[in-house]
Amino acid sequence: MDIKSYLTDTRQLIEEALAQYMLKPEGILADHLTAMHYSLFVGGKRVRPILCVAAAEAMGAERKKALPVACALEYIHTYSLIHDDLPAMDNDDLRRGKPTNHKMFGEAAAILAGDGLLTVAFELLSDPGHEVGLSAAERLRIIHIIARASGPSGMVGGQALDLAAEGRETSLDKLKDIHGRKTGALITASVQSGAIIGRADERKFAALSEYGMLLGITFQIVDDILNITSTPEQLGKAVGSDAVRKKATYPAFLGLEESKTRAYETVNAAIAALADLGNEADHLRELAHYVLTRTR
Amino acid sequence: MDIKSYLTDTRQLIEEALAQYMLKPEGILADHLTAMHYSLFVGGKRVRPILCVAAAEAMGAERKKALPVACALEYIHTYSLIHDDLPAMDNDDLRRGKPTNHKMFGEAAAILAGDGLLTVAFELLSDPGHEVGLSAAERLRIIHIIARASGPSGMVGGQALDLAAEGRETSLDKLKDIHGRKTGALITASVQSGAIIGRADERKFAALSEYGMLLGITFQIVDDILNITSTPEQLGKAVGSDAVRKKATYPAFLGLEESKTRAYETVNAAIAALADLGNEADHLRELAHYVLTRTR
Numbered sequence: 157m158d159i160k161s162y163l164t165d166t167r168q169l170i171e172e173a174l175a176q177y178m179l180k181p182e183g184i185l186a187d188h189l190t191a192m193h194y195s196l197f198v199g200g201k202r203v204r205p206i207l208c209v210a211a212a213e214a215m216g217a218e219r220k221k222a223l224p225v226a227c228a229l230e231y232i233h234t235y236s237l238i239h240d241d242l243p244a245m246d247n248d249d250l251r252r253g254k255p256t257n258h259k260m261f262g263e264a265a266a267i268l269a270g271d272g273l274l275t276v277a278f279e280l281l282s283d284p285g286h287e288v289g290l291s292a293a294e295r296l297r298i299i300h301i302i303a304r305a306s307g308p309s310g311m312v313g314g315q316a317l318d319l320a321a322e323g324r325e326t327s328l329d330k331l332k333d334i335h336g337r338k339t340g341a342l343i344t345a346s347v348q349s350g351a352i353i354g355r356a357d358e359r360k361f362a363a364l365s366e367y368g369m370l371l372g373i374t375f376q377i378v379d380d381i382l383n384i385t386s387t388p389e390q391l392g393k394a395v396g397s398d399a400v401r402k403k404a405t406y407p408a409f410l411g412l413e414e415s416k417t418r419a420y421e422t423v424n425a426a427i428a429a430l431a432d433l434g435n436e437a438d439h440l441r442e443l444a445h446y447v448l449t450r451t452r
Numbered sequence: 453m454d455i456k457s458y459l460t461d462t463r464q465l466i467e468e469a470l471a472q473y474m475l476k477p478e479g480i481l482a483d484h485l486t487a488m489h490y491s492l493f494v495g496g497k498r499v500r501p502i503l504c505v506a507a508a509e510a511m512g513a514e515r516k517k518a519l520p521v522a523c524a525l526e527y528i529h530t531y532s533l534i535h536d537d538l539p540a541m542d543n544d545d546l547r548r549g550k551p552t553n554h555k556m557f558g559e560a561a562a563i564l565a566g567d568g569l570l571t572v573a574f575e576l577l578s579d580p581g582h583e584v585g586l587s588a589a590e591r592l593r594i595i596h597i598i599a600r601a602s603g604p605s606g607m608v609g610g611q612a613l614d615l616a617a618e619g620r621e622t623s624l625d626k627l628k629d630i631h632g633r634k635t636g637a638l639i640t641a642s643v644q645s646g647a648i649i650g651r652a653d654e655r656k657f658a659a660l661s662e663y664g665m666l667l668g669i670t671f672q673i674v675d676d677i678l679n680i681t682s683t684p685e686q687l688g689k690a691v692g693s694d695a696v697r698k699k700a701t702y703p704a705f706l707g708l709e710e711s712k713t714r715a716y717e718t719v720n721a722a723i724a725a726l727a728d729l730g731n732e733a734d735h736l737r738e739l740a741h742y743v744l745t746r747t748r
Binding site for chain 1: 481484485538541558560561563574577578580589595596599600603604605609
């Protein structure tokens with residue numbers, strides 16, 4: 157299957173799973189659930205769940221086995237976007253070409269929609285109805301990896317550092333550290349949980365972790381580049397906002413051309429990390445190219 | 453051991469465990485972790501962790517075995533207070549006699565401190581370093597119970613309903629439903645996780661669940677009463693705020709005296725639910741009295 161069909165196909169599977177697992181926006185909680193649904197189904201790229209599915213498949217697992225974990229990853233990613241967009245945080249009005257959650261439902265509802273999505277991720281990860289052939293020990297290990305990647309040591313910590321760094325002098329090393337936590341940690345965790353689902357041995361788990369970590373860096377460099385080179389139509393959100401906020405970015409440190417070179421080199425290193433894996437890891441290799449060449 | 457000594461003793465144990473498990477506020481993340489520490493150690497009653505420990509002990513488990521779960525419950529409770537106090541939510545300036553988290557650290561930092569505490573709870577619950585003799589299956593079941601009690605079906609959903617109901621006509625039944633989610637669910641989950649830690653059989657698990665549910669109701673009725681009858685010094689936060697906000701409360705529906713009667717009856721029902729348990733459940737019985745007679 158070529159990568160385009162693979163992406164379309166896997167995304168379709170994930171959309172169906174998200175719709176299946178997520179509580180329906182009805183009954184007494186309809187308003188709250190509607191706010192959660194809105195951001196979850198506003199049209200994300202589904203990068204993290206796709207990586208989870210692809211990593212599991214690369215280890216020989218059936219893709220269905222990865223779906224609950226894949227969806228939980230997307231819940232957590234979505235919660236982080238809702239909270240990042242809040243007036244007290246980045247104060248963004250647009251996300252994926254649509255009004256941000258708090259623009260649609262108000263600030264209180266948006267905070268709670270984020271809280272709800274984060275919590276429901278762990279509900280899904282531990283749900284006895286979605287065991288999908290994983291042992292309790294495997295599920296527990298996945299929960300720990302994802303929680304660690306999402307919390308103070310990972311994504312939340314990265315966002316705290318990012319906000320603190322805004323408008324201040326920083327260094328490229330500090331920027332790398334912030335991005336590693338804010339974006340890299342959950343992307344790495346997505347690949348790692350796929351590896352556990354596919355029962356990767358220690359050596360393969362290490363290779364996939366390295367791949368995930370490097371892919372996370374690439375993802376963020378490309379994000380920074382797109383914030384300069386893209387149009388609001390392509391990106392679905394404001395462009396040039398990093399510069400206005402004097403945010404530390406790769407292009408701000410390295411210039412645009414050198415940033416592109418860096419992204420290219422990093423993605424090649426990510427692919428090199430998979431050298432010992434056979435062609436069952438081809439989709440992961442192609443996904444790395446996709447992350448490099450994406451336009452939104 | 454009388455209940456006063458038991459509370460002092462257990463609280464001490466929990467304080468030590470919280471200090472041990474929680475990341476130290478140092479290094480690059482010092483500011484973020486300081487905000488988390490502030491609310492965690494500002495002096496809570498530790499009702500949920502105490503209930504977890506006491507339920508585990510009532511089932512014959514060593515109290516130490518309950519500590520990681522007990523602390524995770526307190527993380528989640530603390531996160532919920534931080535987010536509830538936010539300007540977009542209840543907009544409270546005081547909590548436990550001290551400035552609320554966002555008053556101390558700003559709104560963005562407070563949102564992230566809450567997000568961090570919620571996530572780190574699941575990190576702790578799944579931490580391979582804090583297994584304390586529980587099987588992976590038992591830990592997974594505890595995670596699911598706590599996540600479910602904290603998310604849209606529980607606490608977050610209750611808070612969403614509570615905000616939506618503010619200033620609107622409501623009914624006593626609706627109020628009960630909101631409180632059952634907002635406060636009752638996590639209190640019930642605290643007792644239930646203690647029951648799992650103590651390897652309660654199905655019958656005892658059901659009895660403890662019933663006890664937790666009724667205790668949660670009592671807790672909320674007493675909260676509503678204290679909001680009227682207490683002083684700010686005793687309560688550590690503004691009193692009379694429910695009336696100002698026209699919040700639906702038990703006293704607003706039933707009057708103060710009838711609310712007290714209701715609290716008394718409910719706590720007796722909670723104790724009655726423990727009828728089949730021996731005197732190893734005495735601390736749970738006394739805790740029920742404590743919930744009824746507390747002054748803050």
